Amino acid sequence: MQQPAPPLATIAAALRRERERVGISLAELARRAGLAKSTLSQLEAGAGNPSIETLWSLGVALGVPFSRLVEPPPTQVRVIRAGQGPRLLADKSAYAATLLAAGSAHARRDLYVLELEPSQPREAEAHIPGSVEHLVVAAGRIMVGPAGEQVELGPGDYIAFPGDVPHYYEALEPSWAVLVMEHV
């Protein structure tokens, strides 16, 4: 989901913001991006509906990803102590997830801590297409991966796999891990 809000104003603001961050003039940016000053001027004024190529070249010239130009901004200092924080997905008792950082509109990645007790394998439903799961085991041993491709991991081991196909988690001993869920 994304805000139905027209991105025109957002883009205008983002362009000016990023340009001033880099510390260059409108004319200079236009030059680097290979655009006419007038075009950029109108874009920053909020007038206009730039083509992809135009916005793209601006992103390149500014050294920022594209997405940064069409979405609003982020965060500050926060601490969540072990065991604190919203505990999610604790369906049975063998599997608990604590949400540390929810993906903002443009940083599409959620950060979890996963706690698992030995039990029968947990089958995770497939998530929305394009999602990727990143897992780093902090302690214990876990069998994990897409159906048919499970791998056994120990402390410090890392795995990444598509989240949009059925996959399994199975703790071989009491374990916990850091999960980065990257969606869409």
Place this chain on the structure above:
Amino acid sequence: MQQPAPPLATIAAALRRERERVGISLAELARRAGLAKSTLSQLEAGAGNPSIETLWSLGVALGVPFSRLVEPPPTQVRVIRAGQGPRLLADKSAYAATLLAAGSAHARRDLYVLELEPSQPREAEAHIPGSVEHLVVAAGRIMVGPAGEQVELGPGDYIAFPGDVPHYYEALEPSWAVLVMEHV
């Protein structure tokens, strides 16, 4: 950084891919997005340089974020064993970072494993504006945070703080942690 490659072909592919995923016809999508069939037809054919509004409405109609339409497809299964993988930033010996997953063009987050030995505090240079660091301690004890706001963390503890100001890492005992660096 992002690929200098013209995203035109990527967009074409993404549009068709996402549309077929949703399982609707080109005409139906055009209808939902409020566009002419012809426009969409040409876009999927790879001809064209859509405006932001056009692409945006397609994203909305498809129920996917925008970014998904201007970037290449995702990953697959990958495992990096503890101690393997590219070791970075190992300036002295008290601080080593292993890159697990580099941020893709739009998923601007790098995943690291950090290993720290007790020593004098490490002062990290400020990163580019807008960056945020997320840290989950896996083992040991670490003092970490922006200058003047350091916090002591133990296993399972989580902290997030701005990466664009000077900040410190100090291991109180041999430690390791998972770091998600979220940039720009």
Place this chain on the structure above:
DNA sequence: TCGTGTCGTTCGATTTGACGAACGCCCGGT
């Protein structure tokens, strides 16, 4: 077999985004 519906493509007409030139403005050097 014919009609009706939807599909995706192609074609001209029109809207509109991008360009280049000129403008007024402010600053620094001579």
Place this chain on the structure above:
DNA sequence: ACCGGGCGTTCGTCAAATCGAACGACACGA
């Protein structure tokens, strides 16, 4: 004061993106 140079804006022109309508192809039912 005068002048060059950069700034950001505004204007008319041109190319291109978008539209609407028509097309042939296919499937289904009367």
